[in-house]
Amino acid sequence: ILINICLESVLFPLTDVCSTLTVSNDSLLVEYGEPVKVNCSIPSEPSSVYKLGWESQIYSDDTVNETSLVWTSPSLTKWEVNGREMFCYLSVPNTEQCKRKVHLTLYKHPDSVKISSESSVWSEGQMMKLKCEIENVGPLQNLTVQWTRVDQNNNMTEMKNGNVTSTLNVSASRDEDGVQYQCTALLKLEQLQQPQVGSSERLKLTVHYKPTITQLSNGTISLTQGDELVLNCSAHGNPSPQYSWSSPRNKNHTNSSIFINSVQSEDQGQYICTANNDEGSDSLKQFIIFYTKHSFNFRQQTEVFH
Incomplete structure (x- = not known):
């Protein structure tokens, strides 16, 4: 009995090691192509054998003799990190594995935001179709498209929201002649107080009447x-x-x-x-x-x- 007690005191920590497992940042917002670094650590080595590691869709690593392990990428470009589980873990024999999850969001400003019209000139009474094309942007689930109408007195009116390729139908009338339209890509992310914005040039409409x-x-x-x-x-x-x-x-x-x-x-x-x-x-x-x-x-x- 004495031998068993001694072995248990060697193999198992006397304190709760899970409470000591920490990550340097549990919520990261990273711009596409930028570096990222997260440290997983414990204050000291447990009194038994252990494994400290990282697990994710794009990266796995572990150590058995260090008290910290850094997950790093010099240029993060893998969209697979969005919405996937990523965690730091500590494993000690005969105990439940400890985990610290990290929420990582990769985002990218659009390469371009373009507005176009099916025709350069419209006749009054026709239905005008405007198209907004947003190239190479993400994450898509956080993207909305805002349409803005700017009349000849420079009064601006927000129109509606849409998806990556958005269309807006406008009835051609003399009131629309000379009016300018603009579309804006908005990336709304929880970690940012203001949405990331990319806007098209203004498109001036010509209506014949x-x-x-x-x-x-x-x-x-x-x-x-x-x-x-x-x-x-x-x-x-x-x-x-x-x-x-x-x-x-x-x-x-x-x-x-x-x-x-x-x-x-x-x-x-x-x-x-x-x-x-x-x-x-x-x-x-x-x-x-x-x-x-x-x-x-x-x-x-x-x-x-x-």
């Missing part, structure tokens, strides 16, 4: 023979609209306004301004009605032709 007459000569104007007459017909459209007029004298007016230096009785009647481009046209009908020999009364009436 038919003209709409926005500036009109309105109200009632009384004129006497010899007065000046100016009729304005300004339209907004893309491409820029061209103008044509139908007038009592059938003169070829191609500007957005008509100027008559001296009104005569032959100038009374109907004036139609038409603004047109490849997307369509808008028209304004105006009348000058002769009431007396020496005066005119100007009355406006508008009609839109589709």
Whole structure:
């Protein structure tokens, strides 16, 4: 009996060795290609034979006569470390193996973030498809894509989230002409207070739409023979609209306004301004009605032709 007691005192430690097993860092965030080092140690050798080691998918090593063992990589590039178990262990005969787990996350900024459109020019009413392509980034499960809309007043609006290749459908309208879109890759990792960001260049959209007459000569104007007459017909459209007029004298007016230096009785009647481009046209009908020999009364009436 005395012999057995002596053997037990030699083979087994008198203290709990598991409580002394430590790692220098149990949660690591490592950028792709950067070095990493973790030390596993015990304060002193146990009173019995032991083995101190590392175990993981990409690395295994152990020692039977040292009180510390370093796991290191001069350039970590193996994505297998993400989501896999990695631990330092201490084994003593006839006792349960002690373990200290290490959570290791490898991440990488994208090589590129590119935004593109299926067409360089869209017509109003079409559905525009924008694509955001993010190359060589990880870990993918922590990646989201943020779309941002920047209008011509530089007001920014966040749109939505997506995956590695994300598409955004936008209805083409005149409000989208000249608007810029940008996509941003966000890596959201617990160990970082701010997400890692990679952004595309801004993509400016061009939307073609038919003209709409926005500036009109309105109200009632009384004129006497010899007065000046100016009729304005300004339209907004893309491409820029061209103008044509139908007038009592059938003169070829191609500007957005008509100027008559001296009104005569032959100038009374109907004036139609038409603004047109490849997307369509808008028209304004105006009348000058002769009431007396020496005066005119100007009355406006508008009609839109589709």
